[in-house]
Amino acid sequence: MDLNWSEDESTFRAALRDSMARHMRPGWTLDDRDMPTQADIDAVKAFCAALGEEGFLTPHWPIAYGGRDASPWEQLVISEETWAAGEPRGGQYMNTNWIGPALMAFGTAEQQAQHLPPITRGEVNWCQGFSEPDAGSDLAALRCRAARDGDSYIVNGQKVWTSYAHAAEWCFLLVRTDPDVGKREGITILMVDMRSPGVEVREIPNPFAHHLIHEMHFTDVVVPVTNRIGEENRGWDIVRSILANERVGIARHVHALAVLDATVADADDLGIDSDDHGLEETIGTAYAWCEAARSLNYVAVAERIRDPYGARPLASVSRSITGPMEREVEWACQQILGDQALAAGSEADRQVVTGTSSMIAAGAYEVQLDLIARLTLDLPRSR
Ligand SMILES: Cc1cc2nc3c(=O)[nH]c(=O)nc-3n(C[C@H](O)[C@H](O)[C@H](O)COP(=O)(O)OP(=O)(O)OC[C@H]3O[C@@H](n4cnc5c(N)ncnc54)[C@H](O)[C@@H]3O)c2cc1C
Numbered sequence: 001m002d003l004n005w006s007e008d009e010s011t012f013r014a015a016l017r018d019s020m021a022r023h024m025r026p027g028w029t030l031d032d033r034d035m036p037t038q039a040d041i042d043a044v045k046a047f048c049a050a051l052g053e054e055g056f057l058t059p060h061w062p063i064a065y066g067g068r069d070a071s072p073w074e075q076l077v078i079s080e081e082t083w084a085a086g087e088p089r090g091g092q093y094m095n096t097n098w099i100g101p102a103l104m105a106f107g108t109a110e111q112q113a114q115h116l117p118p119i120t121r122g123e124v125n126w127c128q129g130f131s132e133p134d135a136g137s138d139l140a141a142l143r144c145r146a147a148r149d150g151d152s153y154i155v156n157g158q159k160v161w162t163s164y165a166h167a168a169e170w171c172f173l174l175v176r177t178d179p180d181v182g183k184r185e186g187i188t189i190l191m192v193d194m195r196s197p198g199v200e201v202r203e204i205p206n207p208f209a210h211h212l213i214h215e216m217h218f219t220d221v222v223v224p225v226t227n228r229i230g231e232e233n234r235g236w237d238i239v240r241s242i243l244a245n246e247r248v249g250i251a252r253h254v255h256a257l258a259v260l261d262a263t264v265a266d267a268d269d270l271g272i273d274s275d276d277h278g279l280e281e282t283i284g285t286a287y288a289w290c291e292a293a294r295s296l297n298y299v300a301v302a303e304r305i306r307d308p309y310g311a312r313p314l315a316s317v318s319r320s321i322t323g324p325m326e327r328e329v330e331w332a333c334q335q336i337l338g339d340q341a342l343a344a345g346s347e348a349d350r351q352v353v354t355g356t357s358s359m360i361a362a363g364a365y366e367v368q369l370d371l372i373a374r375l376t377l378d379l380p381r382s383r
Contacts, residue, residue, distance in 0.1 A: 005073075005077075006073075008071075009071070009073055009074065009077060012059075012070075012074050012077055013077045013080075013081065015056075016056050016077065016078065016081050017081060019050070019051060019054050019056050020051075020056075020081060020082075020085060020088070022050075023046070023047050023050035023051065024047060024085060024088050025043045025047070025088070028043070028085065028086050028088050029086045029350075030086040030087060030255065030350060030354070031086075031209075031210070031350065032086065032088075033086060033087040033088070033090055034090075034163075034164075034209045034210055034211055034212035035090050035091070035164065035166070035167050035211065035212075036210040036211040036212075040090070041090070041125070041167045043088070044088065044089065044090035044091075044092065044125070044167075045122065045123065045125075047088045047089065047122070048089055048090075048092050048122025048123075049121060049122040049123060050122075051089075051122060052120055052121045052122040052123075053121075055068065056078065057078075057089075057092075057096060057120060057121075057122050058096050058100065058119065058120045059074050059075075059078075060072050060074055060075040061096075061100065061101075061104070061120065062104070065100070065104055065112065065116050065120070066116060066117060066120035067120070072249075072301060072304065072305050073301065075096075075097070075249060075301075076249050076251065076297070076298070076301050078096075079093070079249050079250060079251040080251040080254045082251075083250070083251040083252060083254045083255045084251075084254045084255065084258055086255075090125070090164065090167070091125055091126070091127065091163060091164035091167065091168070092119075092122060092125065092126075093250070094126055094127075094128060095119040095124065095125075095126050096119065097245060097248075097249065097250075098242050098245040099119070099126050099128075099172055100115075100116055100119045100120075101245060101308075102172075102229065102238065102241075102242050102245075103115055103116060103229070104116070105238075105241075106229050106230045106238050107229055108226075110226065111191070111226075111227075111229070115170070115191070124169050124170060125164060125167045125168045125169055125170075126164075126168055126169075126170045126171065126172055127162050127163065127164045127165045127167075127168035127170075127171050127172070127194075127216075128162065128163070128171075128172050129144075129159040129162055129165075129171045129172065129173035129174060129192070129216055130142070130159070130174050130239075131159060131160050131161045131162070132144060132157070132158060132159055132160055133158065133160050136161075136364070137363070137364050137366075137367045139174075139239070140183045140184045140187065140236065141183055142174055142175075142176060142187065143157060143176055143179075144156070144157030144158065144159060144173070144174070144175050144176060144218065145157050145175065145176050145177075145179070146175035146176065146177050146188060146190060146223070147177075148177070148225075148232075149222075151224060151225050151226075152222045152223060152224055152225060153175070153177070153188075153190060153222075153223045153225065153228070154220055154221070154222060154223075155173070155175060155190070155192070155198075155218045155220075155221040155222075155223055156218055156219060156220060156221075157175070157218055158215060158216065158217050158218070159173070159215065159216040159218075160204075160215050160216075161204070161213050161214075162201075162213065162214045162215070162216050163212055163213055163214075163361075164212070165194070165201045165214040165216055166201055166203065166211060166214060168194050169193070169194055169195070170191055170192065170193060170194060171191070171192040171194055171199075171216070172189065172191060173189070173190045173191070173192045174187055174188075174189060174235060174239065175187070175188055175189075175190055176188075177232050177233055178232075178233050181233070184236040185233055185236070186233050187233065187235040187236045187239070188228060188230075188232050188233055188234075188235045189228065189229040189230060189235040189238060189239070190223050190227050190228055190229070191223075191227040191228075191229065192218075192221065192223050192227070193223075193227075196221050196222065196223070197221070197222075198218060198219040198220050198221040198222075199216065199217075199218060199221055200216070200217040200218075200219070201214050201215075201216055202214060202215045202216075202217070207353070208353045208356060208357050209353065209357070240311065241308075241310075243362075243363065244304075244310075244311070244312045244315045245304070245308075248297075248300045248301060248303075248304050248312075248315050248318065249297065249300070249301050249304070250297075250322075250362075251294075251297065252293070252322050252325075252326065252354075252358065253290045253291075253293040253294045253297060253322075253325060254294075255354070256286075256289075256290050256293070256325060256326055256329045256351070256354075257287070257290045258347070259329055259333065259347045259348065259350070259351045259354075260283070260286055260287060260290065260329055260332065260333075262347040262348075263332070263333045263336055263337060263341075263347060263348050264283065264336065266337060266340070266346065266347075266348070267336050267337060270337070270340060272336065272337065274336060278335075279335065279336055282331075282332050282335045282336070283332055283336065285328065285332070286328050286329050286331070286332035289321075289324070289325040289328040289329070290325060290329065292321060292325070293318075293321050293322055293325040296314075296317060296318040296321050297318050299314055299317075299318065300312070300314045300315045300317070300318035300319075303315065311375055313371070313372060313375035313376045316363075316368045316371040316372050316375065317368075317372055317376075319362065319363065319368050320365060320368035320369060320372060322358055323355070323358045323359035323365045324359075324365070326351070326354055326355035326358040326359075327355045327358075327359070329351055329355065330348075330351045330352055330354075330355035333347075333348035333351055334348070336348075
């Protein structure tokens with residue numbers, strides 16, 4: 001077995017790096033990924049459009065949908081390189097990783113024709129309207145209501161923690177269309193134009209990110225039935241496969257490694273001896289966590305290649321190590337730099353934010369453990 005990158009994949013990585021170097025806004029950081037200003041939103045669009053033009057946005061998509069049927073490993077290379085650079089795609093990684101693929105698998109020909117080309121061209125921002133005030137880990141408890149009215153649905157309700165809602169033209173929204181059946185049976189997926197009357201986006205001020213997360217309020221929002229993905233009340237099955245895709249291949253370990261490298265370099269500049277016996281062990285352990293996260297990430301990608309739409313336990317295993325890996329790097333930064341680790345804007349300071357949110361976003365750590373228990377250990381559902 002050869003675990004090295006193939007020659008084609010290495011060539012692809014070099015070409016992608018070259019393209020990114022030519023098109024990235026100078027000085028881009030992971031903070032800019034949250035797109036706090038209109039200039040950041042514009043920079044994301046310009047960057048993604050340039051990448052799309054040169055074939056680096058969706059190469060792993062089928063040729064029929066604007067890709068070139070490239071190996072899914074190229075998708076991972078894209079994630080590694082963009083994460084190393086502070087994810088200059090902003091929220092568009094969602095488009096290419098799971099919103100586009102969900103449309104290919106479950107959308108109509110008309111929906112595919114409308115939405116896939118703008119994604120491959122990097123022209124559109126989407127957001128993910130799943131979580132609600134009483135439906136996070138227990139997502140199937142969602143209550144945002146869509147009532148059928150002729151050729152439309154009328155949507156009323158609230159979503160919360162929606163990343164990138166301020167920059168999104170479209171929302172991939174989960175709604176309840178039948179409140180009288182089992183909670184997993186009455187859920188439907190709608191694509192909602194964020195410019196529709198009755199959609200209100202309110203930022204949630206928070207210590208983690210600037211302008212990233214929001215509440216979305218829907219008041220009598222009219223959504224054409226033609227914007228429904230899949231059958232009415234059958235959205236949950238689609239959601240399960242989407243959630244597994246959402247969790248796979250996000251190369252957060254690459255960024256954590258860069259933070260560690262930067263912190264060790266900062267320590268040298270500050271005259272801190274990182275070869276000190278205690279620190280050596282702390283630093284070594286943190287690097288080992290990153291490498292373990294990398295390996296599990298690759299294992300999860302291989303599982304996805306084998307079974308793209310099945311229940312994929314290794315996605316949860318990979319995801320479950322990401323949060324602790326981020327925390328381990330955060331801990332190491334604090335041990336290495338002491339108080340200096342909290343210097344505003346430093347890589348180490350930023351890692352506190354990344355580490356904290358990584359334990360919650362895309363499914364809380366404890367819930368991943370619960371999924372592993374059920375899917376790999378065959379234990380009963382906790383609720
Ligand atoms: C930075 C960030 C960005 C996000 N972006 C989006 C987005 O774009 N779109 C979106 O829809 N959502 C988004 N979310 C929301 C995220 O998906 C939820 O926060 C997450 O699913 C947890 O739900 P909750 O916040 O309601 O917490 P809860 O579900 O209330 O959980 C609270 C605590 O209880 C624990 N817990 C819950 N159930 C169990 C169980 N069965 N076993 C053991 N422990 C349990 C959890 O682990 C957690 O520690 C984002 C969150 C963050 C932090």
